Amino acid sequence: MSTKGLDYESLNENVKKTQYAVRGELYHRALELQMHGKEIILTNVGNPQALGQKPITFARQVIALCQAPFLMDDPNVGVLFPADAIARAKHYLSMTSGGLGSYSNVGGLPGIRQEVAEFIKKRDGCPSDPELIYLTDGASKGVMQILQTIIRGQSDGILVPVPQYPLYSAAISLYGGSLVPYYLEETANWGLDIENLLQSVAEARSKGINVRAMVIINPGNPTGQCLSESCLKEILQFCNQENLVLLGDEVYQQNVYQEERPFISAKKVLTDMGPPISKQVQLVSFNSVSKGFWGECGQRGGYFEMTNIPPQTVDEIYKIASISLSNGCGQILVGIMVNPPKPAEISYDRFLRESNAILGSLRKRAQIMTNGFNSCRNVVCNFTEGAMYSFPQIRLPPKAVEAAKRAGKIPDVFYCLQLLEATGICTVPGSGFGQKDGVFHLRTTILPAEEHMHGIMASFKKFNDQFMEQYEDA
Numbered sequence: 001m002s003t004k005g006l007d008y009e010s011l012n013e014n015v016k017k018t019q020y021a022v023r024g025e026l027y028h029r030a031l032e033l034q035m036h037g038k039e040i041i042l043t044n045v046g047n048p049q050a051l052g053q054k055p056i057t058f059a060r061q062v063i064a065l066c067q068a069p070f071l072m073d074d075p076n077v078g079v080l081f082p083a084d085a086i087a088r089a090k091h092y093l094s095m096t097s098g099g100l101g102s103y104s105n106v107g108g109l110p111g112i113r114q115e116v117a118e119f120i121k122k123r124d125g126c127p128s129d130p131e132l133i134y135l136t137d138g139a140s141k142g143v144m145q146i147l148q149t150i151i152r153g154q155s156d157g158i159l160v161p162v163p164q165y166p167l168y169s170a171a172i173s174l175y176g177g178s179l180v181p182y183y184l185e186e187t188a189n190w191g192l193d194i195e196n197l198l199q200s201v202a203e204a205r206s207k208g209i210n211v212r213a214m215v216i217i218n219p220g221n222p223t224g225q226c227l228s229e230s231c232l233k234e235i236l237q238f239c240n241q242e243n244l245v246l247l248g249d250e251v252y253q254q255n256v257y258q259e260e261r262p263f264i265s266a267k268k269v270l271t272d273m274g275p276p277i278s279k280q281v282q283l284v285s286f287n288s289v290s291k292g293f294w295g296e297c298g299q300r301g302g303y304f305e306m307t308n309i310p311p312q313t314v315d316e317i318y319k320i321a322s323i324s325l326s327n328g329c330g331q332i333l334v335g336i337m338v339n340p341p342k343p344a345e346i347s348y349d350r351f352l353r354e355s356n357a358i359l360g361s362l363r364k365r366a367q368i369m370t371n372g373f374n375s376c377r378n379v380v381c382n383f384t385e386g387a388m389y390s391f392p393q394i395r396l397p398p399k400a401v402e403a404a405k406r407a408g409k410i411p412d413v414f415y416c417l418q419l420l421e422a423t424g425i426c427t428v429p430g431s432g433f434g435q436k437d438g439v440f441h442l443r444t445t446i447l448p449a450e451e452h453m454h455g456i457m458a459s460f461k462k463f464n465d466q467f468m469e470q471y472e473d474a
């Protein structure tokens with residue numbers, strides 16, 4: 001009998017192969033437990049507002065006015081909204097043809113692309129062309145569009161850091177390419193070793209894989225490291241030498257917690273290196289409103305900037321972008337993210353207070369978590385220099401590994417499931433991000449509210465130390 005197009009056995013095998021660990025087995029078990037009344041602490045996804053973070057007021061005031069422009073005719077509008085939010089809403093609405101309910105231009109509203117270009121110019125001290133900036137429904141959409149444009153088949157390889165954010169493994173599977181892992185060095189605070197990279201490329205080539213692009217996540221997810229300028233230079237030289245497109249995932253650029261480790265963009269380092277390299281390396285950089293102190297994950301706003309991409313390729317990417325236009329609300333949030341209230345404006349003080357409070361608290365939470373993990377038996381954890389995650393190594397005793405095998409589970413999944421059942425803390429096992437053989441981790445966000453942090457870490461320690469005792473003494 002012939003199968004129908006959506007019968008399971010006739011589906012695209014790439015879809016079946018695709019996995020997404022952050023919403024995998026642990027998450028589904030957590031939802032089940034939650035339905036049965038257990039209190040669950042969801043630390044599996046970098047979703048700040050789901051864990052109580054308040055949106056930045058100015059952003060929501062502008063969005064509210066753009067969504068409901070009739071409010072601007074209300075005599076009380078000046079009581080409810082500050083004048084700069086009203087002016088900003090008018091500014092964005094004037095860029096649209098018919099407000100938020102109308103389709104926007106391919107690549108996004110030109111006025112907002114211009115604001116992004118100005119932000120990049122100011123951030124990096126180098127030119128940025130709005131025509132080479134596309135607004136997207138979150139960074140994920142942009143990453144997927146670019147990977148789809150690059151990957152022609154299984155023999156096309158993409159270098160991805162391991163541990164990695166599963167968007168990359170999922171999208172590469174979906175488009176039928178090959179993920180070429182390069183391992184980050186845990187003992188060097190998840191630094192990157194060029195020798196390692198060369199080895200990964202040589203190994204992939206020996207298997208007939210044509211390595212075409214390299215992904216960096218800076219600051220890192222799940223590993224939390226910020227790449228230094230010298231490291232970025234080495235990466236760019238490597239990409240130049242090996243003819244690789246560099247995909248710079250920079251969605252955590254505002255989430256940096258150590259002054260001596262600031263965020264530096266790949267675009268800046270590339271430009272500063274000067275010609276010929278600054279004119280040769282093909283770079284696509286991504287940013288998002290989901291992270292930073294904005295945390296607007298549900299609104300789906302992001303952008304990518306293309307550097308040294310040939311005009312004909314830009315035309316092809318334009319075509320892909322035109323298939324799914326990005327949403328207006330997300331675009332306006334991108335505008336606000338890159339052009340927040342200025343010192344002379346009414347909303348500035350409040351904006352500064354709110355954003356500093358969020359970043360200051362994230363910094364403290366990162367410290368509480370790292371210290372908490374490092375106080376546990378058989379757990380070691382690097383400090384979170386940036387991003388929103390902690391990625392401790394869990395040194396599972398051989399007897400725990402055997403017990404996991406008997407239960408038919410990957411050892412870190414076994415540990416994380418028991419942690420969830422015992423404490424309600426929902427994490428993601430390190431195997432979902434990739435790790436060296438025989439080494440186990442878990443990933444948690446640093447997002448639970450500051451006042452709950454000590455309690456969560458105490459509960460983790462109690463579970464962990466009992467678990468270790470049980471399996472070490474067994």
Ligand SMILES: Cc1ncc(COP(=O)(O)O)c(C=O)c1O
Binds near residue numbers: 137138165217251297
């Ligand atoms: C490294 C990294 N890139 C991209 C994304 C996706 O962000 P967005 O919500 O903008 O699609 C995430 C989300 O957690 C991320 O951690």
